Amino acid sequence: MRGFLGGLVLLGSCLLAPAGASAQSGSAATTGGQSTASSDIRNILDRRCVVCHSCYDASCQLRMGSLAGVLRGGSKEMVYHTERLTDAQPTRLGIDAQTTAEWRALGFHTVTDRTDDAASLIENFLVLGRQNPMAPNAPIPRALDLSITQTPACPAPDEFAAYSDANPLAGMPYGVAPLADDEFLTLLSWSRGDTQLVDPPVAIPADIAAEIATWEAFLNDPGLRNQLMSRYIYEHLFLARLHFEGDDARRFFQLVRSTTPPGDAIDVIATRRPFDAPANGPVYYRISPVEETIVHKEHLVYTIGPERRQRYTELFLNTDWSLADLPGYGDGAGGNPFTTFAAIPPRSRYEFLLDDALFFVRSFIRGPVCHGQTAVDVIEDRFWVSFLDPGSDLSVTDPSYLADSAALLELPVAELGSGFLDTLHAFSHADQAKYLAFRDARYSVRPGADEGFGYGAIWDGDGENTNALITVFRHFDNASALTGFHGDIPETAWVIDYPIFERLYYNLVAGYDVFGSVEHQLTTRLYMDQLRMESEDTFLEFMPRDLRREMHSSWYRGLLAEIHTFWLRRRVDDRTPTGVTFETSAPKQEFLLKLLERGDGLWPSADPINRCTDEDCQAAFDEVLLADLRALASQAGEWVKFLPEISVLEVEKPDGTSELFSLAHDKAHENVAFLFREESRREPASDQMTIVPGIIGSYPNFFFRIAQSDLDGFVDMLRDVRSQTDWMEFVKAHGTRRASPDFWAVSDRIHEIFSLIAPIQSGVLDLNRYVDPKPGDDPT
16 A cells, blocks of 8 residues: 555655755744744744755644744644545644644644653753764764655654664764755753743734724625635635735745634634535634744735625625525535536636636645645646636536536545545546546536637636746656746646536645545545546647647556546547647647737746847847856756756856756656656657746755856766766756755755745745655665
8 A cells, every 4th residue: 555655645855854945934024022032943943944844744743933833743643644544633733723622632742741750752862963064074873764655753852862872973963965054053041941042922013903803894894795705715715825915025924714703813724625514603704923934835925905805795796696594514515616616707707716817726735735746745746837718618608508517527625535545536537537427528618619619718818917828847756837838839738627626626725624534545645646637638729620639649658547548538529620820830839929929028038048049049048148048957867867856056246146946857758647656658768857936846856056167167068977986076066966065055056046036925835855866776
């Protein structure tokens, strides 16, 4: 079972040990009343500890982004568990328990308490790391497991002596360069109780407090339509980091359900999923400040303010619909958004999603899974996404479409089984097959069906919304997304309509229970497989009929993949015409690049690094830096396979400033039809590298730092790599190893630059996956 599901849910690699990060507090206003000592402690924790101890993949569930998380302590229970036959007890910080005693009852042990004859766990790990530091610039010993699939030991205080004897290298920080002397002494003083850590409440200015009050009144209006609107908004924004227009760049809030009305202290309603029934009593929607350190892997920013409120009024309240009774909650009632929110016009719901499409796509990969692998193990390493225009989407324009198909759009999360593989709803694929037949039949008789879909059937952002085109990158077990089309022409592309979009969200976010059983994990993954293929099929409807089967076959090469698509009862539609008149022999490229040109400048039509080959493009982007990087971008070669999933390159410019680039390793596959044995379907000879300005991933695997004057040598040396020995020499010349004395300084500088170029969107990066190249490693 472990081998079969090993790629489905993975675990972080630290024990009590961080791998490094930059200070990114939840709010710039939170430190005003802190003592200097407390501020120093928080700053070090944010830069050195939070990187390994945040989100659900915090090692030993020890979250160090807030005092509450530190006091909760650690646990031997893993959140990510590939063999869990029944649902686990949720242990969400601030939700499932409120006091230290309650957390102890749930199995958490202290990491801060000390007795007269025993130090605290944090002190013990600090001292152990000091006694046995990593050798500078040397490979980390193989005995020290850095894999994210390891099971951390998570020793309780009375188990530390035996643990440290057996694992002398497992001190803090784990498997990286040691702390600086002043950092070590500051944390040691804190761990001994000589200094205190205090996280004061977020300071909320009067104008923001007034805006919160206005929003809470808006969301808690007693009218039936208002209540259904607010429920829809909550179920889609419960993970959002709300940022008020014009507010401090580092102050964020979250939308919660509370038993208490506006004006009273918030009492969060704890349910496994946002559509589950609350306890007896009324539900109030409240806005609560985020007090934890902001980490990038779960930082989903959603801007609100007067304009957003007006947009909601326009979408949900100024439209023509009525409601006699509110829908129920629970699996069957709440797990299908097409029945729960049937009264709200589909156009309103679809436009709500399209307004912030990037936010929702990112929620698929930064949502409750944190790692993102349930969503990304089923996608290509890079692909482009566009959306069916609301005016061409029958689920929007035909009032009977969703009413007639809602039962076929039931999601696995709406029918949870009672035991291992009890129902495994997604294995049958029956409803999906029936829905696809229903969709084909309805679209075949729609007005204009004889002409097929043309460019006008793709949403163009209404001339002002950059969310209309999105690039998704997969980085093995996590992913990232950006607006616009980045990189060379991808192998596959998606077109998402409203039914696909809503099901993606409820399958991967609202309905995904990170504490769920293996059955739940499998059904989520298998249903995501269906939604990927449905999105690809919709894209194929724009391609020439005689090429569709050939294109589809190129995406699903291999006998098993052919059997897989046959088993899923999928037939490529080669009967419906396309409304696009193609002028070249490369229709996929022609179509996708034409979409960029329709943006009226919303996105650059050219990619100045990866897709810039003609003289006009190069003349428009003639910077020396970009020209040097083009020699690496979108290129295949023996050297590419040695690169990790995602690297950060810092280029120091002659004026003293630095520019960051993300180097994404685009791995080629025969197909992505299966959740196991990915290595057997790899085609490393076809791998390429895509280079994107800035930071695009939450889990960088390696840092490179060079002067711009040395960029030519960097490029030439990388392109000459042919063996692991060559790669080790390249890393020695240009890379920052885990045990490099400069590791923390480089990390701090990259985080500082990140916060400057993306003051609202930035957050602490997770370095759990930071690689440690060794002689003899297999690059594939």
